[in-house]
Amino acid sequence: MSARLIDGKAIAADIRADLREQVQRLPVQPGLATVLVGTRPDSVTYVNMKHRACAEVGVRSVRVELPESVSEAELVGRVRELNTDPQVHGILVQLPLPPHIDEERVLAQVSLEKDVDGFHPVNIGRLAMKNRDPLFVPCTPLGCIELLRHSGTAIAGRQAVVLGRSNIVGLPVALLLLRENATVTVCHSRTRDIAAVVRQADILVAAIGKPEYVQADWLRPGVTVIDVGINQKPDASSARGYRLVGDVDFDACRRVAGQITPVPGGTGPMTIAMLLRNTVRAAQRQVQNG
Amino acid sequence: MSARLIDGKAIAADIRADLREQVQRLPVQPGLATVLVGTRPDSVTYVNMKHRACAEVGVRSVRVELPESVSEAELVGRVRELNTDPQVHGILVQLPLPPHIDEERVLAQVSLEKDVDGFHPVNIGRLAMKNRDPLFVPCTPLGCIELLRHSGTAIAGRQAVVLGRSNIVGLPVALLLLRENATVTVCHSRTRDIAAVVRQADILVAAIGKPEYVQADWLRPGVTVIDVGINQKPDASSARGYRLVGDVDFDACRRVAGQITPVPGGTGPMTIAMLLRNTVRAAQRQVQNG
Numbered sequence: 072m073s074a075r076l077i078d079g080k081a082i083a084a085d086i087r088a089d090l091r092e093q094v095q096r097l098p099v100q101p102g103l104a105t106v107l108v109g110t111r112p113d114s115v116t117y118v119n120m121k122h123r124a125c126a127e128v129g130v131r132s133v134r135v136e137l138p139e140s141v142s143e144a145e146l147v148g149r150v151r152e153l154n155t156d157p158q159v160h161g162i163l164v165q166l167p168l169p170p171h172i173d174e175e176r177v178l179a180q181v182s183l184e185k186d187v188d189g190f191h192p193v194n195i196g197r198l199a200m201k202n203r204d205p206l207f208v209p210c211t212p213l214g215c216i217e218l219l220r221h222s223g224t225a226i227a228g229r230q231a232v233v234l235g236r237s238n239i240v241g242l243p244v245a246l247l248l249l250r251e252n253a254t255v256t257v258c259h260s261r262t263r264d265i266a267a268v269v270r271q272a273d274i275l276v277a278a279i280g281k282p283e284y285v286q287a288d289w290l291r292p293g294v295t296v297i298d299v300g301i302n303q304k305p306d307a308s309s310a311r312g313y314r315l316v317g318d319v320d321f322d323a324c325r326r327v328a329g330q331i332t333p334v335p336g337g338t339g340p341m342t343i344a345m346l347l348r349n350t351v352r353a354a355q356r357q358v359q360n361g
Numbered sequence: 362m363s364a365r366l367i368d369g370k371a372i373a374a375d376i377r378a379d380l381r382e383q384v385q386r387l388p389v390q391p392g393l394a395t396v397l398v399g400t401r402p403d404s405v406t407y408v409n410m411k412h413r414a415c416a417e418v419g420v421r422s423v424r425v426e427l428p429e430s431v432s433e434a435e436l437v438g439r440v441r442e443l444n445t446d447p448q449v450h451g452i453l454v455q456l457p458l459p460p461h462i463d464e465e466r467v468l469a470q471v472s473l474e475k476d477v478d479g480f481h482p483v484n485i486g487r488l489a490m491k492n493r494d495p496l497f498v499p500c501t502p503l504g505c506i507e508l509l510r511h512s513g514t515a516i517a518g519r520q521a522v523v524l525g526r527s528n529i530v531g532l533p534v535a536l537l538l539l540r541e542n543a544t545v546t547v548c549h550s551r552t553r554d555i556a557a558v559v560r561q562a563d564i565l566v567a568a569i570g571k572p573e574y575v576q577a578d579w580l581r582p583g584v585t586v587i588d589v590g591i592n593q594k595p596d597a598s599s600a601r602g603y604r605l606v607g608d609v610d611f612d613a614c615r616r617v618a619g620q621i622t623p624v625p626g627g628t629g630p631m632t633i634a635m636l637l638r639n640t641v642r643a644a645q646r647q648v649q650n651g
């Protein structure tokens with residue numbers, strides 16, 4: 072038996088096509104501003120991907136690029152300018168920021184209405200609380216839920232295990248699964264006998280950043296696996312000298328799982344689709360509220 | 362075999378004695394303001410208990426009492442006055458608020474420095490995030506962790522199961538256990554086969570509000586049980602016509618558990634001790650910061 076693939080690339084393409092239509096029906100062109108501090112190659116790559124995706128669906132995008140040495144005050148000043156810019160509906164501060172800058176203070180400056188990354192402390196606080204609705208939910212976690220939905224995986228009442236508890240993936244994914252009424256377990260580097268915990272899972276979300284870490288014999292047969300990991304694995308046969316693998320040993324695990332996301336082509340494209348969706352919704356909301 | 366009792370009453374008394382000394386060494390008298398809207402009997406009881414406890418440790422306490430019909434604007438106005446009152450170091454808005462008032466909007470008005478209940482959305486957001494420190498942590502959840510510490514229960518690397526996901530108990534307790542490096546599972550009314558989940562627990566926190574719901578045969582022998590529930594059970598032999606029981610079937614579970622909190626005398630007194638501690642710390646911090 073082989074797991075059904077959850078094709079994030081195809082699902083994300085459908086979402087983008089739908090967004091393109093929504094954008095055409097809007098009285099304004101939605102705008103996304105990215106703020107990049109420094110020149111970390113991975114951050115540059117991610118920002119470039121986001122701008123390309125914006126262009127594809129008709130979202131205007133503007134780049135703010137600041138030197139690694141920028142002061143927190145100057146960065147905050149730029150964010151505030153974007154807050155008042157009527158052509159900008161969403162603001163994304165690319166993380167991580169350099170160590171001399173207080174990440175939370177900067178993220179807290181993004182206007183709640185433009186916080187399309189969902190990292191404003193108030194949006195995170197609302198995500199953690201019952202009966203409170205964040206204006207935006209972080210994109211990678213939201214993409215995981217969307218993949219579960221598209222794959223027809225029931226969430227309510229099922230056991231979900233999340234590997235990882237980072238601010239940008241693990242913890243918000245766990246909070247979202249809880250909101251969807253899963254029974255949720257969060258594992259991390261201090262978890263003992265992780266295999267036994269994973270074996271309880273009807274739904275497994277792996278977000279630990281360890282190449283092919285999750286083994287096939289940890290899985291309950293039929294489990295739905297969402298692999299968030301994006302890791303480089305040395306590969307002499309590739310021109311770049313490496314290939315991308317997830318946190319799950321895909322070839323072995325697909326023989327046990329019921330459904331599984333590939334890497335690449337799983338959660339990665341969904342993250343960007345969710346960013347676009349958040350940006351379009353931000354524009355829709357700002358149009359409605361005048 | 363019978364479980365060792367975790368004596369919340371005695372531990373809370375020790376904490377209060379220690380706080381009394383700290384208060385005497387402070388250059389100002391710490392002050393707590395309670396804000397009570399309406400006359401719900403349970404809320405009135407809780408507020409009265411808090412004032413009595415303040416008096417015992419030498420914390421000045423002031424009461425703001427507002428009619429059930431108070432407008433949100435007026436309530437917010439009173440909170441803002443307390444924010445600027447130099448004799449008030451901690452502000453507690455007794456929950457629940459009447460349905461015509463937006464709880465989050467009111468809690469968000471409490472100055473972060475005086476949010477001794479830890480319910481300001483930014484404090485909750487920080488609690489949910491790695492490397493961010495809330496200025497204050499909600500009192501009942503904090504009391505649970507303190508009981509585990511005093512009982513000598515190791516938390517890191519152990520499996521913790523939390524029953525309940527409310528904003529004031531279940532969810533923040535789960536976030537705190539995660540910060541203490543437990544592997545944490547959150548259960549709720551939609552959890553299937555809760556007995557099987559509970560059986561995994563080295564540490565069980567029950568906060569569901571169902572009298573004597575947790576059964577002895579759900580427990581792994583030796584588990585540490587923190588029973589947060591406070592429920593009335595009809596009892597003809599009592600003058601009040603009822604007695605208080607927890608969410609755990611105490612008499613049966615104490616035969617299986619390694620350690621267990623009684624109800625009353627477990628988490629209840631700890632909640633108030635943590636409120637006093639938060640208030641004294643608020644005063645210490647405000648003195649330091651001028």
Ligand SMILES: NC(=O)c1ccc[n+]([C@@H]2O[C@H](COP(=O)([O-])OP(=O)(O)OC[C@H]3O[C@@H](n4cnc5c(N)ncnc54)[C@H](OP(=O)(O)O)[C@@H]3O)[C@@H](O)[C@H]2O)c1
Binds near residue numbers: 240261265338342
């Ligand atoms: N698909 C996407 O769009 C997308 C977006 C963002 C990230 N990612 C990828 O997702 C992965 C995770 O990213 P992140 O930012 O969340 O990483 P991170 O901040 O490094 O967090 C990793 C988490 O995994 C836990 N962990 C590490 N080793 C573990 C082990 N052996 N067993 C169990 N848990 C372990 C860590 O535990 P402690 O908390 O105890 O340290 C931590 O909570 C990376 O591969 C990243 O590239 C993908």
Ligand SMILES: NC(=O)c1ccc[n+]([C@@H]2O[C@H](COP(=O)([O-])OP(=O)(O)OC[C@H]3O[C@@H](n4cnc5c(N)ncnc54)[C@H](OP(=O)(O)O)[C@@H]3O)[C@@H](O)[C@H]2O)c1
Binds near residue numbers: 524630
């Ligand atoms: N010791 C103290 O100082 C203190 C302080 C506060 C509260 N308490 C007591 O603690 C208890 C809980 O209070 P709360 O304010 O958190 O209550 P709450 O807001 O009513 O929340 C109860 C939680 O328990 C869950 N639940 C209900 N029935 C369940 C079942 N059969 N199985 C599993 N989960 C179930 C609910 O699930 P859903 O989310 O699916 O509805 C909800 O998450 C009450 O007895 C309260 O009096 C004590």
